[in-house]
Amino acid sequence: MLISTSRTTGEAHIDQAAAIDGCTAELGDARTLGAADDSYGVVLVLGPLYHLLTRQERLQALAGARRVTRPGGLVAAAAISRCASLFEHTATTWLGTTPRVRDAVEGILRTGVHEAGRKGFTAAYFHTADQFAEEMTAAGLANTTVYGIEGPSWGALKATEQHTKTQLDPEGPLFTSALEAARLAEPYPELLAAASHMLAIAQA
Template identity: 45%
Template sequence: MNSDVVQHYATDAEAVRLARSPHGRLEFLRTQELLRRFLPASTAVLDVGGGTGVHAEWLARDGHAVHLIDLVPEHVDAAAELPGVTAQVGDALDLPVPDAGYDAVLLLGPLYHLTDHADRARALAEARRVLRPGGVVAAAGISRYLSALETGADGTLDVNLLPSVEAVIATGRYDGHVGFTPTHWHTADELRGEVHSAGFGDVEVYGVEGPTWAALDVAGVEEFPARVHAALHCARLVERDPALVNASAHLLAIARA
């Protein structure tokens, strides 16, 4: 991963992103829900690209032994202070841990920052290498339709923005037109195929936020408590619906080694 990614997260930590917007809060709740559904109890978890430990913290509280790897040294230092969490600097493309040492590997950020298909395949292969037989991988992607739904809902989609939105839907190459760094955005089928090609079985892709996240953002943070329960029900209802899964802002592939 390049220095731009390190710089981005050094100044805009994942924990802040998940708290400041309604859809970020919904993403956190649903990611937590999905991981709790599929992770074995009291297991050894490798959190790759885990930042300051926004997920490692609650996973450790749930009884998991969590080891976090991140590119940003300051994030690693912060995560290492969390009870039940160990941490070290490292890269998803060359994990500094031995083979078959973990029951679960989380890739909740690395894949979309790896804009070359070969690098995503390598990161998934590394995840498979460090998993024990039957272990679980949870690999996140950003939906290609995120900016279309966001800008269509908030009123900013215009003729000037259309070419960039059309391009990311067609190719997955995101150019930064609604903020964030240039990344690769997936469809559910593409994410499923990449995980399967890395040698994982029983691959399922879930829509994380469901189709209501953009409406939550338009309503604003003050409306979140009143609307979140309906949004959660909706997300669960259509989480694997092939007609709506890509309407989530994020996708989560769950598979076994």
């Protein structure tokens, strides 16, 4: 299995992998993978698409993942949802109280791009579900399915923790309800936008 992640987390992951017997890891570039064609049964692209701001770069990374995956193998890629920042900053109340956050969120919704340094976050790209699926297909991947990771109720959990200053019990009723909402929402693509992150699974 090949895991393609962002540079910051990648360096930490390499150190952790080095301590595991039988595991090898190297720091590279998701747009120009050094692995040979058809090398892996599964490739995970967890992080690079967050920070590749142009369609061309994202397609390079996805096409590279397809190239190094054996025919019929799986490619799983993660993306940030276009609406994630909207829901997050509703929960924090920054959306209604901090004009620079409001402007940044408006820009993300309109263009998908978060410029480096705005509202304390790095440069990032935020996908729509349809666009995410289309980019997977355009990179040569087949049978793509996109899932919403957190489900539509994650903002309610964040707001509750934010404003009560307490960590919710993962076995408690609100957490249980949010998990059930995520399960119920999974078959309905129109609800993917409500998740904070999305995961696309496809075949090489």
